[in-house]
Amino acid sequence: MKDTRSxxxxxxxxxxxAVILFIIGITLxxxxxxxxxxxxxxxxxxxxxxxxxxxxxxVNGVKRGTVSSIRNDNGSxxxxxxxxxxxxxxxxxxxxxxILEITGGKKIEIFPGKATEKFVNNVExxxxxxxxxxxxxxxxxxxxNDGIMLVKRLDTLSVSINRIVSDxxxxxxxxxxxxxxxxxxxxxxxxxxxxxxxxxxxxSNLKSITSELNASIKQNxxxxxxxxxxxxxxxxxxxxLIAQTNKTIADAELIVKDLKDMTDSVRYxxxxxxxxxxxxxxxxxxxxxxxxLSKFIxxxxxxxxxxxxxxxxxx
Numbered sequence: 001m002k003d004t005r006s007x008x009x010x011x012x013x014x015x016x017x018a019v020i021l022f023i024i025g026i027t028l029x030x031x032x033x034x035x036x037x038x039x040x041x042x043x044x045x046x047x048x049x050x051x052x053x054x055x056x057x058x059v060n061g062v063k064r065g066t067v068s069s070i071r072n073d074n075g076s077x078x079x080x081x082x083x084x085x086x087x088x089x090x091x092x093x094x095x096x097x098x099i100l101e102i103t104g105g106k107k108i109e110i111f112p113g114k115a116t117e118k119f120v121n122n123v124e125x126x127x128x129x130x131x132x133x134x135x136x137x138x139x140x141x142x143x144x145n146d147g148i149m150l151v152k153r154l155d156t157l158s159v160s161i162n163r164i165v166s167d168x169x170x171x172x173x174x175x176x177x178x179x180x181x182x183x184x185x186x187x188x189x190x191x192x193x194x195x196x197x198x199x200x201x202x203x204s205n206l207k208s209i210t211s212e213l214n215a216s217i218k219q220n221x222x223x224x225x226x227x228x229x230x231x232x233x234x235x236x237x238x239x240x241l242i243a244q245t246n247k248t249i250a251d252a253e254l255i256v257k258d259l260k261d262m263t264d265s266v267r268y269x270x271x272x273x274x275x276x277x278x279x280x281x282x283x284x285x286x287x288x289x290x291x292x293l294s295k296f297i298x299x300x301x302x303x304x305x306x307x308x309x310x311x312x313x314x315x
Contacts, residue, residue: 041081045128048070051106053069055107056100059109059110064110068080068082079108094125096127097127097128
């Protein structure tokens with residue numbers, strides 16, 4: 001009996017150890033990926049998202065490699081992954097870090113891209129980190145805090161509304177305003193009903209006036225065009241006349257200038273006219289000469305000319 005009991009205990013211990021080793025093997029071997037000639041690619045994320053080395057890397061949902069290293073670099077996280085090949089990767093390849101399963105774990109999803117140019121292995125792949133349960137719980141906590149503040153504000157608002165509603169003066173003023181508004185609407189409705197025919201007649205008259213105006217414009221359009229043409233011709237003639245007038249004014253200015261030059265030459269020159277006008281002595285001599293000549297002519301007219309002419313000898 002004791003031997004049987006001892007054997008059962010041994011079997012139980014072996015079974016427990018085997019289960020523990022099995023679980024440990026699954027835990028350690030999860031995400032293990034073996035490739036003959038792995039290709040290393042670098043993926044840059046804003047943060048690690050608690051991803052671990054040996055985490056799986058998927059390409060369009062198919063497992064293609066594992067994470068080989070994780071390190072901080074220039075304010076972000078640079079992750080190196082070993083893949084079996086990158087032949088289908090394009091220049092616009094991108095990556096996303098997300099949860100592997102609900103129970104835990106992280107994975108990297110790579111999207112090859114659709115560009116025509118191929119991907120160069122030494123170029124970093126840009127990546128984004130998807131929100132996990134921790135981020136969601138943090139957001140829920142923030143929303144909860146905002147909800148508490150919202151409830152407090154709603155409570156304050158309800159208190160203010162209660163104060164307003166309990167104010168009899170406000171209620172009476174509100175009732176008066178509603179009553180006045182109702183009365184105003186009723187008066188406007190009565191006014192509209194009483195003058196509906198006049199309004200319709202006015203609208204009809206406006207339509208008639210508009211039609212007549214359109215007809216008048218169409219009927220007189222040729223005359224208006226002719227009038228506009230004549231007006232344009234008149235404007236052209238006026239412009240020609242203005243040009244001729246400007247020319248005449250310019251010629252008159254030249255004549256005035258010539259006259260001024262002439263008067264200046266007479267006034268400041270040494271000619272006969274200058275002496276006649278501005279030389280008083282010369283003018284006096286001219287006056288004396290004219291006076292003597294006038295007297296001589298009068299004597300000739302009265303007494304004639306007594307000429308004593310001797311030819312061929314001396315007296």
